[in-house]
Amino acid sequence: MQQLLTDEDYRRIFQSAPQLYLVLDQGLCIVDASDLYLQATMTERDQIVGKYIFDAFPDNPEEVMATGHSNLKDSLDSVIRHLESHTMAVQKYDIRRPEEAGGGYEERYWSPINSPVLDDDGKLVFIIHRVEDVTKFVVARKLQMEEELCGDNGKDLTHSAEQDIYLRAQEIQEDKKRLAILNDELIKARDMALSATKLKSDFLANMSHEIRTPMNGILGMADILLRHDLPANLREYVSTIKEAGNSLLQVINGILDLSKIEAGKLVLESAELNPVRLIESVAVLLSEYGRSKQVTLVTFIDPAIPETLIGDAGRLRQIIINLTGNAIKFSDHTEVAMKADLLEATATDVLLRFSVTDNGIGLTQQEIETLFKPFVQAESAMSQKYGGTGLGLSISKHLAELMNGEMGVSSVKGQGSTFWFTVRLHCSKRDIAARKRHPGRLTNPASLNGERVLLIDDKRHSRESLHQYMTAWGMAPESAESVRQGLTMLGAAALESRPFKIVIVDLLMPGMTGVDLARAVRNDENLGQTKVVVLISSARPGLAEQAKSLGFDACLTKPVLQSQLLDCVIGLLLDEQLDDPESQKNGDKSGDKSGDRSDDNETTTKISAVESRSTLPPVLVVEDHRINQQVAVLILKSLGYESEIAETGQAALDKLASRDYGLIFMDVQMPVMDGYEAARLIRLSELNTKRHIPIIAMTAQVAEGSPEECLSAGMDDYISKPINPDLLQKILDKWLPK
Structure with a gap:
């Protein structure tokens, strides 16, 4: 042989x-x-x-x-x-x-x-x-x-x-x-x-499909159960199932990402992204995790960074979540600072530097040398204590390099670490045109120039972040580490006839608190024009009214977001009433300043939306897996949509021949006739009817060119498994006629 x-x-x-x-x-x-x-x-x-x-x-x-x-x-x-x-x-x-x-x-x-x-x-x-x-x-x-x-x-x-x-x-x-x-x-x-290499790529695509299909069933059913009014103990059990399923999915995604990178099959998307919203959304997402460990998240985003850039927002968010999540994981009772700086800017692209700094356990030089290797953590004891696969940093480093950047770390054992990475992103046509129209535009609002503001917080990163924002906006900020020091500075400034217009103070500090400061300001006739803003760790409905009753003019929730801070400062200087912080977090710009939103009105709106959807043509779900069929039908029903099931591509063609559908969700991997072939045949049949039905691919998105392959087959969009109900709703809103 x-x-x-x-x-x-x-x-x-x-x-x-x-x-x-x-x-x-x-x-x-x-x-x-x-x-x-x-x-x-x-x-x-x-x-x-x-x-x-x-x-x-x-x-x-x-x-x-x-x-x-x-x-x-x-x-x-x-x-x-x-x-x-x-x-x-x-x-x-x-x-x-x-x-x-x-x-x-x-x-x-x-x-x-x-x-x-x-x-x-x-x-x-x-x-x-x-x-x-x-x-x-x-x-x-x-x-x-x-x-x-x-x-x-x-x-x-x-x-x-x-x-x-x-x-x-x-x-x-x-x-x-x-x-x-x-x-x-x-x-x-x-x-x-x-x-x-081709065999490995095909294996990855098939493995992803085989893993995500049952995971879609597990997480989908958990989501559906959580939408019901469950007893507290059952809700806790289902939440545990969902949390464990998501953790398993993260591990699976990490292994698949690393395999795609090693096989050269990972392709970055290129679409408009807003770097400020991206970073702040990560801060809000991880803030609850931080509060559970008594870790305060602080953000600073260079105001010179353009509002819109071109890049892969999903992968950029993945890196930031990984670095910030690690910083919180390895820290207790401290701060984690997220920062984005503009390093270079040309007419067509920018070089950004993102960093995450913590005061956690820190690393030795020997630990740093193995840090970015896959499946390796700094030490086995760390893995036992904190968990994790050791994949996240390796994948993040590869992603940064794919974005024409690099990743590194500086650390001192026992004192903390700063993880950083750079990426080069293209400027959007919108931003380039805006710069041409206003080549000398300033990043600071003219109404803030020279306004004096006092920042009182015992946490250094929080003070520095607020100070940098105020300076970038042309204001004149000063800082104090305690309420007692802040009161001394307020009194001295008033005697010099140079009073501070605004004081921003943390609610809970050693010794005198933010409430003590607000009470002292209100009792001092020399400080009658000074506005007091309180920083709190978590938002809840009605907090704005409660803050006012304690002598505060406004309250902001940590992590303090750039847009909220700017709105708050301008609003106070213009004597405008601010929204409740909970509505700020949700991006409510409705102009309702009363803080009294009726649950009945909200419920009526939701019911009206569901009733309007019931008049739409049904949604066709083409899926061969029985559990995923049930998940899709139940999620669509909970969102107010009627649906039908086709188990194969051929069955979908038969149903389309006898009934009209408003939209099709198409699984791409099915026996006999896959989703790609079915989509092509549907588009071919539409040449005679002159009607276009939106087809949304349901895919694991592992093989290179998967989104492109879906679109080239005639599909309009795609959603990855396991199906997220919120993303599903966005897809439906986008493609179904109103």
Whole structure:
């Protein structure tokens, strides 16, 4: 039986080849070398692999007129441009001797041939750099010429040289045959590698589908149960199921993400994103987790960062959530500061730096060295105490690099860490046009210029964040670490007739509290015009009215968001009443300042929405998995939509022939006829009816080009499994007629 050669066998064959070979990548960095090449150049493999060829073998600095390197560069450039072999004339190279061999350079004469290695699509993969050492013949020729000039033994030397050249020519022919065999073996090895990569990609796509299908059922049913009025103990049980399911899904997603990255199959999206909203949404999302550990989240976003940029918001959010979640996990009773800075800005793109700083357990240098490796945590005890797979940082680092950035960390054991990453994002057409219309626009509102504000908080990051915002808006902020210090500053400023317009104070601080400060301000007639804003750790309905009864003019919930802070400051300076902080968190801009929102009105609105949906054509769900069918029907019913099930693509076509549907949810992986083929046939049938039914793909989104494949098959949008009811509602609102 014929034995198949392994990759290691091919490597040994190449390295043992009886010729001088180098393998270069597209960037002219050395991938591998034959043993004879290493001997001829007096180097070791680990000294040159990975290096740029001209860095690994530099010119002799004493040979000012040397042309070997420039000629080789021209030849390699020709191979890259034309994808054809290029044979060079004999070149003189100075080979550097190791120091232990006496140093200096040895003169060699080589005849190089540079050949491309292409993939199945005809794209350049590697360059084979092969040389023939003709030093002996060149030296012999020089001797011959010298002896001819002297008239001694010229004919004998010529005859000898001719014989040597003939013999060497025969050897070259044999070498060419061996090279052809070696090239064939390299092509086979390449084909095997490409086949293995495709198998891995297909396996990932199938595994994702097989895992997400039952997970969709588990999480979907949990969501449906939580929408019912359950007893407290049952609600806790179902919430535990959902939490455990989401944790398992995070681990699965991490493994799949890492596999996609390693296989080169992860593709970033390119769409408009708002960096301020993105970061602040993460802060709000993780604030409850922070409060559970008595960790205060603080955000600062450079006001110079454009409002809209182009990038992958989902992956950017993934990195920020990972870094911030880790910071909270490894911290207790402290602060975590999230920061975004504008490092560079051109007419078309920006370089942003995101950082997350904590005062947690910190890291040693040895721990940092293994930190970004997959499945590795700083120490096993940490894994036992805090949990986690150790995948998040490795994936985040890869994602940052895919966004043309990098990731790093600075840390002191026992004092805390700062994790940071950079990304380069394109400016949106909207932002570019705005900058052209207002090239000198300022980031600070003119109404805030020079206004004095006092910031009182015992937490350093919180004070610094507020101070940076106020400074960026042109205000004149000052800070105090305690209420007692703040009251002293307030009194001194009033006596100097330079009173602070606004005081922002944390509610709970050691010694005197924010309530004590508000009471003191209200009892001091010199501070009658000073507005007092209180910072609280969590929002609840009616808190604004309660704050006013304690002497505060407004309250803000930590983490303090940029937009809320600006609205609050401008509103107070204009004597405007602010919303309850709970409505601020939800982005309510309705203009209702009373704080009294009727639950009856809200319920009436929801009922009206459900009634209006009942008049719409039904939704068709094309899904072969029984549990997922039930989940889809129940979720759609809870949202007020009638639905029907088709178990296969063919069944969907049959149903469409007899009834009108408002929208189709199409599973892409089904037996007999998959979702892609079904969508194409539906679009083909619509050529006669002139009607377009929105088709939404339900996909695991693992294979490269999955969204593009859905759209090219005629689908309008896609949603990933497990199905999130809120995202499902957004899809329905987007595509179903109102």
